[in-house]
Amino acid sequence: MLIETNFGTEDLAAADRFEFWRECVAQTHAPLDLHSEYAEDFRARQRVLSLGAVHVWSTRHQALSFHRTPKLIRQSDPEQYHIGIPLHGTSRITWADQRAVYGPHEIQLFDTSRACDVMCANDSELFSGIGLEIPKMMLHLPRKKLDRLVAQGLPGREGVGALLVQFLTQLAADSSPYQPSDGPRLGTVVTDLLSAVFAHAMDTEPSLPPETRTRTLTLRIRAHVQRNLHDHQLTPHAIAAAHNISLSYLHRLFKAEHETVAAWIRHQRLERARRDLADPVMSPTAIHAIAARWGFPRAADFTRAFRATYGMPPRDYRRQALHPPDATAEAGNRP
Template identity: 70%
Template sequence: MLNETVFRTEDLPGADRFDYWCERIGRTHAPLDLHSPYAADYRAHQRVVELGALHVWPTTHQALRYRRTPKLIRQSDPEQYHIGIPLQGTNRISWGDERALLGAYQIQVYDSSRDVEVNCTNGTDPFSGIGIEIPKRLLHLPQHSMDRLFARGMSGREGFGALLVQFLTQVVSDTSCYLPSDGPRLGTVVVDLLSSLFARTLDADRALPPETRTRSLVLRIRAHVQRNLHDPRLTPTTIAAAHNISISYLHRLFQGEHETIAAWIRHQRLERARRDLADPAMASTTIHAVAARWGFVRAADFTRAFRTAYGMPPRDYRQQVLHGAAPVLLSTQRL
């Protein structure tokens, strides 16, 4: 199963529960100033599921007010975004002179580097939701664009938002069907869905500068590629058609990236295949089947590309990894 930690205040004496909860929240997210009318006998439950570098945590708790203060930010800043998704209840948010009230299935973004106060309530019933802690470096939107999303409600009932909520709900409902090695792969899907949601939201804002709209388009294209790596028909031509742009414009978009669109697709496919070859659970899957799974139609083309990228044929790589060796690769592919 995935790496997972469970916290329950009910396991402690009533007088110790709220202090324990404050400590655990501080470790999961960032140090916070917390208050609750139920602090004398606080009831809360939280699971923290590791998906590579990001953490997803479904939670249920009594009414809670928390604040990320300038003093706490100076003391400790993990440089991450917190994505909050209430499932039952509302968040009343205050930052600077701004106010917002966001309800169930409204996806919201907070920044560990910004002062904010949030009241999580569901009347006398427990509040429930899903949180995501994601390092800022994993999202490729510039800071000024992310600032536009701060405490802004994005629907979790349609489009990319609905896909994100459905995916998270499915993963956390039963983590026993996954291996720990699946965590980073699932985390990549979450990053892709968040990037697509944010890019679509920002692209709908006409006040965005042209460079931000361009970056949002690149993010949507990257998300499209990640979803379709298995399809051998995925080419610059089909990508341009799917986004209603010309081939030449697609290539111009990637001029500012680390590599061409075709090279990036190839690297993504090779990296996914390499992970499968190193996965003991897929040891009985033929190399040709692994290659076909990631869009390589001809086994010879896959073997040649793998050898060029990593310095050894895929068969040798699989044998070394599955027998406990640590292969010396020619290069490390970018994710």
């Protein structure tokens, strides 16, 4: 099940805020020793999504240090990997005899069984980040090689790392498109992406389960399509070539998703165009220009496809979206 939990300090008395935050963090993650120069009036908020055994979170807080000590490990160890990704600010990490500083979109792996110290700060502004907790047994990767990545920074602005950061950011920002029953499926997507990030870093991608490689490849293809919707030459042939796979294999991937490649591309383009038509900022832009912007070079083709999908021509849709009927006036005109 998908379960969402939100907690923050803004509604508490200043003197109670830091202790409340300490307790929430311990329950959400693992027991930690926390310190902050802002402890007397601590500002923080966190949102946690439980996706079965996987937990995704987003957080904003004042400068804060976390200490996972040997004593706390002996007290409680959930046997999890903790992944932290700063969005605004930096994480300064000390473990064993090593130190490192990681900035926005760098993916960091922590092990609840290993001691470390982390300082998260963003100068005088709130630090913000996203991350997740996942049981170690859910990652089917060589444990010894995976342990070498602990507290190492992995790129989150390119490749599969960028897919992971984008997916977590969107999911943590808004879970409303999903049903509670979607939780396990979303947990599987997160696990697959995380496994692919680590496997790439360890150069062990062939060791991933076939279903994980397939789902990750499909996500890569979808992200590629989203980035290139404006290109009217974005065809199944071009997509297959860009990913070094055959056209027939590409079609098989999307058959498992219960839609054709071309149909999905067309739907994405129409949806982007529909949003632009309803956007007041885009109102000076001609409809044919919006169509061309999203990969429809022929206005007639766009109009026909839009009408078939949304039940009206794009011109009528724009007029209704930008100038909706005055409900009060309509009510007054009723007999």
